[in-house]
Amino acid sequence: MAYDKILVVGGGISGITAAVEAAEMEYDVYLVEKEPSLGGRVAQLRYYFPKLCPPTCGLEMNYRRIKTNPRITVYTMATVKNISGGPGNYRVTVEIAPRYVNENCTACGECEKVCQGERDNAFDFGRSKTKAIYLPHPMAFPMRYVLDKSALADGDLDRIMQACKYNAIDPNMQPQTVELEVGAIIWATGWKPYDARKLDNLGYGRFENVITNMEMERLASPNGPTGGKILRPSDQTEPRTVAFVQCAGSRDENHLPYCSYICCLASLKQSLYLAEQNQDTEIYIFYIDIRTPGRYEKFLRRAQEEARINFIKGKVAKIEEDPGSKDLIVTAEDTLSGKKVEQRVNMVVLATGMQPSLAGMELPAGVRVDENGFVEITEGMYACGCARMPLDVMTSNETATAAALKAIQTIVRG
Amino acid sequence: MARLEPDVRTVKEIQAAGGDTVKKCYQCATCASVCPLATEEVPFPRKQMLLGQWGFKEKLLSDPALWLCHQCGDCTVYCPRGARPGDVLGALRNMAVRELTEFKFLWTFYNKPWGLPIVFLIALVFVTLSMSFFMGGIPGIFHWDLIPSLHVEEVHILFLKLTSNVLAIDAVFIPLAGFVVVMVAIGVNRMWNGMVENAGIPAAYRMGFWSLVTTYLGPAIREVLAHSRFKECGANQWRFNGHRMLLWSFIILFFVTATVFIAADVFGFHTPWPLYNPVKILANIGAILLLYGVISIIANRSRAAAEGKLSSSYQDWFLIYLILAVGVTGLLTEILRLLHNGFYPGMYALHLMTVFMLFLSIPYSKFAHLVYRTTAYVFDLYSRDVRAQMKALAPVAAEAAAEAPGETEAEEGEASEASGEESSE
Numbered sequence: 130m131a132y133d134k135i136l137v138v139g140g141g142i143s144g145i146t147a148a149v150e151a152a153e154m155e156y157d158v159y160l161v162e163k164e165p166s167l168g169g170r171v172a173q174l175r176y177y178f179p180k181l182c183p184p185t186c187g188l189e190m191n192y193r194r195i196k197t198n199p200r201i202t203v204y205t206m207a208t209v210k211n212i213s214g215g216p217g218n219y220r221v222t223v224e225i226a227p228r229y230v231n232e233n234c235t236a237c238g239e240c241e242k243v244c245q246g247e248r249d250n251a252f253d254f255g256r257s258k259t260k261a262i263y264l265p266h267p268m269a270f271p272m273r274y275v276l277d278k279s280a281l282a283d284g285d286l287d288r289i290m291q292a293c294k295y296n297a298i299d300p301n302m303q304p305q306t307v308e309l310e311v312g313a314i315i316w317a318t319g320w321k322p323y324d325a326r327k328l329d330n331l332g333y334g335r336f337e338n339v340i341t342n343m344e345m346e347r348l349a350s351p352n353g354p355t356g357g358k359i360l361r362p363s364d365q366t367e368p369r370t371v372a373f374v375q376c377a378g379s380r381d382e383n384h385l386p387y388c389s390y391i392c393c394l395a396s397l398k399q400s401l402y403l404a405e406q407n408q409d410t411e412i413y414i415f416y417i418d419i420r421t422p423g424r425y426e427k428f429l430r431r432a433q434e435e436a437r438i439n440f441i442k443g444k445v446a447k448i449e450e451d452p453g454s455k456d457l458i459v460t461a462e463d464t465l466s467g468k469k470v471e472q473r474v475n476m477v478v479l480a481t482g483m484q485p486s487l488a489g490m491e492l493p494a495g496v497r498v499d500e501n502g503f504v505e506i507t508e509g510m511y512a513c514g515c516a517r518m519p520l521d522v523m524t525s526n527e528t529a530t531a532a533a534l535k536a537i538q539t540i541v542r543g
Numbered sequence: 544m545a546r547l548e549p550d551v552r553t554v555k556e557i558q559a560a561g562g563d564t565v566k567k568c569y570q571c572a573t574c575a576s577v578c579p580l581a582t583e584e585v586p587f588p589r590k591q592m593l594l595g596q597w598g599f600k601e602k603l604l605s606d607p608a609l610w611l612c613h614q615c616g617d618c619t620v621y622c623p624r625g626a627r628p629g630d631v632l633g634a635l636r637n638m639a640v641r642e643l644t645e646f647k648f649l650w651t652f653y654n655k656p657w658g659l660p661i662v663f664l665i666a667l668v669f670v671t672l673s674m675s676f677f678m679g680g681i682p683g684i685f686h687w688d689l690i691p692s693l694h695v696e697e698v699h700i701l702f703l704k705l706t707s708n709v710l711a712i713d714a715v716f717i718p719l720a721g722f723v724v725v726m727v728a729i730g731v732n733r734m735w736n737g738m739v740e741n742a743g744i745p746a747a748y749r750m751g752f753w754s755l756v757t758t759y760l761g762p763a764i765r766e767v768l769a770h771s772r773f774k775e776c777g778a779n780q781w782r783f784n785g786h787r788m789l790l791w792s793f794i795i796l797f798f799v800t801a802t803v804f805i806a807a808d809v810f811g812f813h814t815p816w817p818l819y820n821p822v823k824i825l826a827n828i829g830a831i832l833l834l835y836g837v838i839s840i841i842a843n844r845s846r847a848a849a850e851g852k853l854s855s856s857y858q859d860w861f862l863i864y865l866i867l868a869v870g871v872t873g874l875l876t877e878i879l880r881l882l883h884n885g886f887y888p889g890m891y892a893l894h895l896m897t898v899f900m901l902f903l904s905i906p907y908s909k910f911a912h913l914v915y916r917t918t919a920y921v922f923d924l925y926s927r928d929v930r931a932q933m934k935a936l937a938p939v940a941a942e943a944a945a946e947a948p949g950e951t952e953a954e955e956g957e958a959s960e961a962s963g964e965e966s967s968e
Contacts (some may be wrong), residue, residue, distance in 0.1 A: 330577060383620075383623060417569065417571040443572040444576070446576035447576050462572035462589055464589060
């Protein structure tokens, strides 16, 4: 007996695309997301490639496609616990964590105003706080609050329940388990930034003004911790000199042995953010090779014209902090001149690579990943986006459409 | 445009010598920035890895950077490609030792495991022949009538009063020392000329041997004695102390040997000297330092290998264990003599053989780093000065060039000769 439904694991841009593409081919789709909202990494960006659109652009259009298509069932705060069966007839156990906020929520925000308890905002990589009851981000889907009970202050619960006019807060909500019967599974579990603390010579976590490229996206984002102003963490001033350290963890057998595809472009893009903020910002990009795949070569030219970028061919392997000014001294060998350079800058951005989200995770039976954690495709189990390989948004969407087609083929074959 | 051809033979040679990872390098230069010893002006080892990939032997083997590296292994640990630059530089040093010296078959004996019995045999033949000739054999072990024996209590050569056991040692070790000095001089001379040429030091800045020695050898030796560069290698802290102890023990033992040589051979105060004699006390301190140094080197090297920081080649272990053998046989000889044990002369002969092997190894084994590294230090100090002077004169030179556009090429000055500081044996 074959099932004709499709499970998509992961609700980022790739998973959303795979889900709507399959649903628009009139297949029923379950879309499972472990966070309280869809949107994934794209939602965290200031602009995304190829056309430097803000994330609202792509996400809102896709949210509308989900809302208007009754064939898609979305589960948030949900994780796949178990898989049995095989291609054509998988039985999947999905566990849904309690949100403590039900469908009545209109995201009016009254609860948040009275709540006193705070928690680190993982969406901003801990560079901001949210209340214990919070909206995941301004582009949340579903547009509904979440309650983190562990962050509640004394009396918070009474206050927020009183503030809610819609009876939406349910502190007694229990974890739920659902059993899904699907013919094919698409893994769109995406990526996580590589832990920059493991790059012990680059000082992340020790030096305040060393940040990662994803943190830079949050700083530049209008809904980020600084309201879109790029300010260095130590004194909240605009950095005049910024160094980008390429291949921070990527192309390195001690960390991620592969190229993360987009970090060179991300640094070029972020150079434009800096130039937009202040035309005179002096930028130093330390690189092994500037990799601008395909037509992105044009973007390199654009960045060279619009921002004051100094390119230094040589990987940074040492960063020191001047304790007084909190400036950083970046050491590399300029391999074109053959001299060692020490560049003093106000802020350092580590172009940390993409690690597949599944790396190091305990996986349900039947999912195969390679030694780096990228999903290996087998009959009935497909992967798209960065769960499969490091990619940009455009190519992720292409692989998502392809994965939807492959999933449908499995179902049609029965 | 100049066309560059890789020298595949040299590349294979490097790979065979322990630099098998050289081709993995993709020139990111992580190594040169993590290296605490790489200077701003002439960083390493990224450039050496590139030269190694192309097999540019001449440039590589006359590169002071080879010897400025103390192989702390930081570059190897941080290398994103597993290219192990530290190990590659170690292999290049072994190759450089071979290229710099003469009688290369001796290098082969010292650097291949199968050569070990040959080296031992050479030492055995020289020491037993000499002892047979002057002492009629090794007392208590064998007596050899086949060789005419010059068994005398004392001979007088010029004004020197020499006993047969002193003669037995002198007959072997004085010519050996002479040979080693000549070989090392050849090596240092070649190395220096190569470095001067490679660095493109203009003729006007070249210095004569004596002015080099008087200006830079002192500071270089001070650095060697203090191990200041070795210490700068943060990752080398674990090796630093053992290595320095070993160096100091060699200095002490050299001093003691020289004192005994003069006292016994010239003034006729023949050994053994009593244990309370200050020279004897110093000698024993030297022996203990030597054993402490070499044993801690063994322990630390094994630990570093376990941590993946460096891999040890046959050449590394050969030298370490040879030094250990010198120390152990020396100490055993003394103990057996004090116990009036019959094995004493045999152990003494064995000790002399190990010392012979160690002496002869100076131009051929890893031991050569003693001279070549010191030479590289001298060159480093000298070339820094040259660069600073040239930098200071750069505006003047530019002005002069502007005034006289048809300037003739500076005459190629004679490369300064530097037969260098000799081994301390």
